[in-house]
Amino acid sequence: MRLYGVGICFGGCHEQNGAVALSTQFSHVIYAMSNNDLLVKVENLYRYYDDHCAVQDLSFELRKGEILGFLGPNGAGKSTTMQMLSGNLAPSAGRILINGVDLLDEPKRAKSAIGYLPEQPPVYADLTVDEYLNYCARLNRVPRNKLSNARQDAKERCGLKEVGHRLIGNLSKGYQQRVGIAQAIIHSPAVVILDEPTVGLDPIQIREIRTLITELGKEHGVILSTHILPEVQTICSRVQIIHKGRLLYNDTLSGLTQRMQSTSLVLACRLAPEMKFINALPDVKSVETLDEHRLRITFIAHTNPAEAVAAEVVKRGWGLLELTPERKSLEQIFVDLTAADEAVPEEQAA
Amino acid sequence: MMTFTIAGRELRHLFLSPLAWCVLAVIQFIVAWMFLIQVDNFLKFAPSLAGMANAPGVTDAVAAPLFSTASVILLMVVPIMSMRLVSEERRSGTLSLLMSAPVSMTEIVLGKYLGLLIFLLVMLGLITLMPLSLMVGTHLDYGKLFSGVLGLGLLLGAFAAAGLFMSTLTKQPVVAAISSFGLLLLLWIISWAGSGDARFSPVFHYLSLLDHYGSLLRGTFNTADVIYYLLFIITFLVFSIRQLDAYRLQH
Numbered sequence: 001m002r003l004y005g006v007g008i009c010f011g012g013c014h015e016q017n018g019a020v021a022l023s024t025q026f027s028h029v030i031y032a033m034s035n036n037d038l039l040v041k042v043e044n045l046y047r048y049y050d051d052h053c054a055v056q057d058l059s060f061e062l063r064k065g066e067i068l069g070f071l072g073p074n075g076a077g078k079s080t081t082m083q084m085l086s087g088n089l090a091p092s093a094g095r096i097l098i099n100g101v102d103l104l105d106e107p108k109r110a111k112s113a114i115g116y117l118p119e120q121p122p123v124y125a126d127l128t129v130d131e132y133l134n135y136c137a138r139l140n141r142v143p144r145n146k147l148s149n150a151r152q153d154a155k156e157r158c159g160l161k162e163v164g165h166r167l168i169g170n171l172s173k174g175y176q177q178r179v180g181i182a183q184a185i186i187h188s189p190a191v192v193i194l195d196e197p198t199v200g201l202d203p204i205q206i207r208e209i210r211t212l213i214t215e216l217g218k219e220h221g222v223i224l225s226t227h228i229l230p231e232v233q234t235i236c237s238r239v240q241i242i243h244k245g246r247l248l249y250n251d252t253l254s255g256l257t258q259r260m261q262s263t264s265l266v267l268a269c270r271l272a273p274e275m276k277f278i279n280a281l282p283d284v285k286s287v288e289t290l291d292e293h294r295l296r297i298t299f300i301a302h303t304n305p306a307e308a309v310a311a312e313v314v315k316r317g318w319g320l321l322e323l324t325p326e327r328k329s330l331e332q333i334f335v336d337l338t339a340a341d342e343a344v345p346e347e348q349a350a
Numbered sequence: 351m352m353t354f355t356i357a358g359r360e361l362r363h364l365f366l367s368p369l370a371w372c373v374l375a376v377i378q379f380i381v382a383w384m385f386l387i388q389v390d391n392f393l394k395f396a397p398s399l400a401g402m403a404n405a406p407g408v409t410d411a412v413a414a415p416l417f418s419t420a421s422v423i424l425l426m427v428v429p430i431m432s433m434r435l436v437s438e439e440r441r442s443g444t445l446s447l448l449m450s451a452p453v454s455m456t457e458i459v460l461g462k463y464l465g466l467l468i469f470l471l472v473m474l475g476l477i478t479l480m481p482l483s484l485m486v487g488t489h490l491d492y493g494k495l496f497s498g499v500l501g502l503g504l505l506l507g508a509f510a511a512a513g514l515f516m517s518t519l520t521k522q523p524v525v526a527a528i529s530s531f532g533l534l535l536l537l538w539i540i541s542w543a544g545s546g547d548a549r550f551s552p553v554f555h556y557l558s559l560l561d562h563y564g565s566l567l568r569g570t571f572n573t574a575d576v577i578y579y580l581l582f583i584i585t586f587l588v589f590s591i592r593q594l595d596a597y598r599l600q601h
Contacts, residue, residue, distance in 0.1 A: 107452075108453070116446065118446045139453060
């Protein structure tokens, strides 16, 4: 008999392993909150391409030990934001502070605290991995006597030890991506900005890169953009959803998990359960048949009829096989948020 | 410091590709051919020159025409060498490596310029070896030779600066090559215009790359000519820095 989370587990503790660990990490960050921990502060950022507004009124902060996930569909303004944060693109208005230094006023000082991986890894195909990383380290002013240590360290962390003498142009896409990440962390910057770091990698490489990012998040602040929702769920401690250049949602992962709670249960029984008995239970809003043995029970928000449902099933002798709280997928939240956003202007127009 | 790092990378990139070697070999061969023709001509006319007062020496008869020819060939070659300096990095996305590193636009531009300039100076050195080899058999006018080498060096510096600027304007290396070739050729022949009009002719002559080079080849070291080239180089380098800065403002 499978009995999933009946009754007990409704208060936001579904993701026991991931979410709780991360939320404790986050509360620790809140306690330790001081200006020293504030790595990135973005204030009212705007970016126009001619008349098209790619990013509007974007404000957020990144603290040490956080992995901030930027989530949005294609063309939402993720890459534009990343480019502005890394100094590749000047904002039309607004302010970016990196480690307390204004990126526009003192670009050199601010940029020394940034490691940036663009969508396309900025690698030279005609150099070997070692030559390339040496060049990157020197560009980022790593002192000569620490150069080889920095290179070895970056190579080790990104799993590049075996390919140091190979030409980057001959490496696979996955390895080139790793070289790109190694380049971004070689000078151990305070902030690591990764634009879609797992695009084009195979599942094993994706897992390795995610582990690497989680590890980076312990010592650095990491900002990563992606349109892959599970990626955010696995590695990020905070999530920002951006759509059409505006920030729709900004919360910790545990907040997101809470939001993912839905108001429905799925009930499966050995014998066909009868809808009318379930419908008569308190707090139940509606019941819907999924197939002969399975029902979806929608209930009133902030209540929990799971216990009553279980008791009813036992009383009627239907043979309880499964009682599962349904959770909204991140996809669902994402679609809800973006759809709600699109609905607003239409209402205004009408 | 960062300038040299970037210059080193540019040089490496040049010599890692066959392009630099191919250009060096072809230029060397063509210039050597011209050199032999000049030497041959000189030997043919040497007996009749001997009787003349104020006759041109071997430096005038061999080195000056050689540098003159080399400059025309390099007018076509430098745009090909300079075309990919910035445009290729923009195209392949590697420019963001430099943009997000703690390096100023000035350092990027100077580094790229210096890298190309060192390559061109190597080429200049190889070309200069040819007239220098006449040392073995005859006396050379070293002042005139130096003046010619200086002229060709400044000219190459000017070509490279203009080429670098054109390379910051576009993502397409070939477009950069053609437009810098066009610009250089225009500045080369600009003095042909207005030769009849006394009011404009000095302006066109001053703007011309060719005229300033010509006087240096004749052995006339005029500060104005040197300053012309230095101004030309600085102007285009400043334009390049501005252009690279503006790249962050608008795509």
